[in-house]
Amino acid sequence: MRLHALESLSRAHREAGHFGRSLDAALLAVAGEPLRESARREAIDTYLAEGNTVEAVRHFVEFRRLLREDLGLPPRPRCAR
Numbered sequence: 001m002r003l004h005a006l007e008s009l010s011r012a013h014r015e016a017g018h019f020g021r022s023l024d025a026a027l028l029a030v031a032g033e034p035l036r037e038s039a040r041r042e043a044i045d046t047y048l049a050e051g052n053t054v055e056a057v058r059h060f061v062e063f064r065r066l067l068r069e070d071l072g073l074p075p076r077p078r079c080a081r
Helices: 002-015 019-032 037-049 053-071
Strands: none
Touching: 002 019, 002 037, 019 037, 037 053
């Protein structure tokens, strides 16, 4: 429940234009479960919304690396958009 709440909070803050707060919530969700695609997607979407494309790509590359190393899987297409 905590991760769902953090993701929802991140989304709400992003939609309100509060990117710092959005990113804080998203990164707390990522810290709670580093392989959770929806948490990673919230962080990436926030980076993109604030115009920080390089950070969004960096975050995605790190996520892709973790998935490959830990699970031997690529990200799902929705996350890799």
